[in-house]
Amino acid sequence: MVRIFIDPGHGGTDPGAVANGLKEKDLTLKIAKYARDFLLNNYSGVQVKMSRTSDTTKSLSARTKEANNWNADAYVSIHINAGGGTGFESYVYPGVGSSTKNLQNDVHGEVMKVFSGFRDRGKKQENYHVLRESKMKAVLTENGFIDTKKDAEFLKSESNLKKIGEAHAVGIAKHFNLKKKSSSPSKPKENTSTGTYTVKPGDTLWGISQKYGVTIEQIKEANGLTSDTIYVGQKLIIPIGGCDVREFKVGDKVKIKSSATHYATGQTIPNWVKGQTYTIQQVKSDRVLLKEIISWVYKKDLE
Ligand SMILES: [Zn+2]
Structure with a gap:
């Protein structure tokens, strides 16, 4: 089991950056949930824990402590930038090894595809608390600038937030070589x-x-x-139902089951009609015409 700790930045009394009618804490939570859901719905062998799943206040040390106690394999912190720039950038702790850099490459590469019309600000290194205090490999993403109109407009779209979240998931899955589930549970087999x-x-x-x-x-x-x-x-x-629907041909001799209640045309089947032998005169998708009683009967009601 690969354990992924997803950390939506800020929350509760700490809104993070605020501009253009947007709050960083709301955007990071949505992106994080999309990432979590995509991981859990599409890949096997993965567990996800989030530092918060609602609009609650949580200190940075509480977040890293939780990830450390859970023995997470990766810490992914999601943020929105501010300060007048534009585009996407990611961070790891300065001097980390190649394994963490690979995680950064995988996540950065996937998320940057979503930000394809924007500037790639690069894979950076910074002494941030969540990167320094987490014991596992850790990456922090800055997903556009909340105070730049073009970026803010992009982030106002729920479907873009979904794409950003799912791109985080795909990057994580790529890094850990997670196996795709054979079929998505929401789709019928x-x-x-x-x-x-x-x-x-x-x-x-x-x-x-x-x-x-x-x-x-x-x-x-x-x-x-x-x-x-x-x-x-x-x-x-x-x-496929509990009772087998056998193949019926014109000329076959059949009986109407005692459990049958209605003709295919809706009328009630009287009891005296059941149990007698009839000849099939015509066959349609789910029903047959019985010659002797000139009635359409469902195939499932025949034996
Ligand atoms: Zn932030």
């Missing part, structure tokens, strides 16, 4: 799907689940749904 269904007016999750012989929970899980709400035009992945 392809090997469990049998196809997609486009929601039509009047559809309900219950109706769709009945059509395909799967449970509402299985559909929700396959599509990452947190509620029962679906909308017209939505494409749903239909997972």
Whole structure:
């Protein structure tokens, strides 16, 4: 397990640099969270701890102590510059070894891609507390100038903050050679799907689940749904259900299962119809037409 300590600069009573309607402490927290989330969602073998996850006051020594006690493998401190310049720069402690410089190179290189329209101010060295007092390799980034209009406009975009955070994550992952997770947890796994269904007016999750012989929970899980709400035009992945949908051909002899409740056209199936043998006259995607009773029945309701 690689342990990454991410430190969003400032917080609480210390806003950091303030200009153009922006506060450094807010920007650093957002970037740090995007970095953390990207690491945890996309890579395995990594743990992340943050010096703060909300707008709280925390001393520099409390931050480095926490990282040291946790035995972090890297300390990444995120800041926004001020003083009238423009662009991106990064820092390590003066005289550090090649391992720390490599971390700086990897993070700097990735974040600079996001700042491609801006000045690369270089990989620098400075005697900053968090770089000096942290026992592990440490890098500090200064992500644009809050008091320069061009930089501030760039930092006002949430999607840019996300890109900056994710670039930090990619740089860290590169440095530690973190393995990419095989599939992102938010996306349904392809090997469990049998196809997609486009929601039509009047559809309900219950109706769709009945059509395909799967449970509402299985559909929700396959599509990452947190509620029962679906909308017209939505494409749903239909997972393999508990009951097998066998192949039906015209001329096949079938029976309607006793568990069946409704014809594909919506009417209730009377009990006396079940258990008798019928001939398939026509086959459509999820249903068949039974010759003797001239009724459309869902495939899942046949045996
Ligand atoms: Zn700062």
